[in-house]
Amino acid sequence: MTAPDLALVARDLTLDGPWGPVFGPINLDITAGGVTVIEGSSGSGRTSLLLALSGRLKATSGSLNVFGRTRPRDIFEICSIAGFEGIDELAESVTVRDLITEQIRWDAPWYKLIGRAGKPELSAVCTLVFGDHPLPRLGQYVSELGELEATLLRIAVANTKKPAVLVIDDLEQVRRDSERAYLVERLADLGQHQTIICSTVNPLPDGSPAESVTLLEDVTNPEQEGAR
Numbered sequence: 001m002t003a004p005d006l007a008l009v010a011r012d013l014t015l016d017g018p019w020g021p022v023f024g025p026i027n028l029d030i031t032a033g034g035v036t037v038i039e040g041s042s043g044s045g046r047t048s049l050l051l052a053l054s055g056r057l058k059a060t061s062g063s064l065n066v067f068g069r070t071r072p073r074d075i076f077e078i079c080s081i082a083g084f085e086g087i088d089e090l091a092e093s094v095t096v097r098d099l100i101t102e103q104i105r106w107d108a109p110w111y112k113l114i115g116r117a118g119k120p121e122l123s124a125v126c127t128l129v130f131g132d133h134p135l136p137r138l139g140q141y142v143s144e145l146g147e148l149e150a151t152l153l154r155i156a157v158a159n160t161k162k163p164a165v166l167v168i169d170d171l172e173q174v175r176r177d178s179e180r181a182y183l184v185e186r187l188a189d190l191g192q193h194q195t196i197i198c199s200t201v202n203p204l205p206d207g208s209p210a211e212s213v214t215l216l217e218d219v220t221n222p223e224q225e226g227a228r
Contacts, residue, residue, distance in 0.1 A: 010026055013026040023215070025061075032195050037198055038200075047169050080163045083169040133152065147176070148183060159194075167196075181205070184208055
C-alpha cells in the first residue's frame with residue numbers, strides 16, 4: 001500500500017513569547033485532504049500554532065514544511081484562514097451583499113470593475129461551504145446571522161480562491177452541538193479537495209469525519225509533548 005501524501009510536516013516547532021513559551025515543541029504529520037482537528041485546552045497555544053502553520057507567525061525554532069514550502073511567506077500564499085478573533089471577524093454593521101462584493105473586488109484584477117453582488121455572486125461564494133443550509137439574504141446584516149451562518153460565511157469568504165490549505169480556529173464558536181456537527185460535515189466535504197486544519201477545546205464525538213490531533217495541556221511542562 002502506498003503511503004498517503006503529506007500536506008504538512010512540523011518537527012520540534014516552537015514559539016516563544018515575551019512571557020515564556022507559547023507552544024512546542026510540536027511534531028505533526030498531516031496528510032493531504034480531509035479534516036484535521038487540533039485539540040487542546042485554553043492556554044495550549046492552539047491559535048498561535050494555527051497561525052504558524054498557515055504562515056502568519058514565524059516559529060522561534062523547529063521546521064515546517066507545507067506542500068514543499070518552508071518559508072512563512074511562501075506558506076502564506078497557499079493557506080487561507082477563518083474564524084480568528086481580531087483577524088477575520090465580520091463587522092456587524094455590514095450587509096452580506098457588501099461583504100460578498102468586497103471580497104469579489106479584492107480577488108479581482110485591479111483594473112476590473114465589479115458591481116454590487118447579487119444572487120449569482122452570493123451562490124458562487126457561499127454554496128460550496130453552506131451545502132444544504134439556506135444561504136443568508138443579501139440584505140441581512142452580519143449582526144442578524146446566527147453562529148453557524150456567521151461562521152460558514154467567514155469560511156466562504158476566506159475560501160473564494162480555494163487554497164490548498166484552509167485553516168479555521170475554534171469550532172466551538174458554534175456552540176450548539178447539532179450546528180457544530182453540521183459545520184464539521186461541511187468541512188469534511190471541503191476536505192475532498194483541500195486540506196482542512198482546525199481547532200477545538202473539547203473532543204469531537206465518535207463518528208465525526210475528522211482526525212483529531214491532541215496538543216499540550218500545559219506548554220510550560222517539559223514532560224509533555226505534542227502528539228499526533
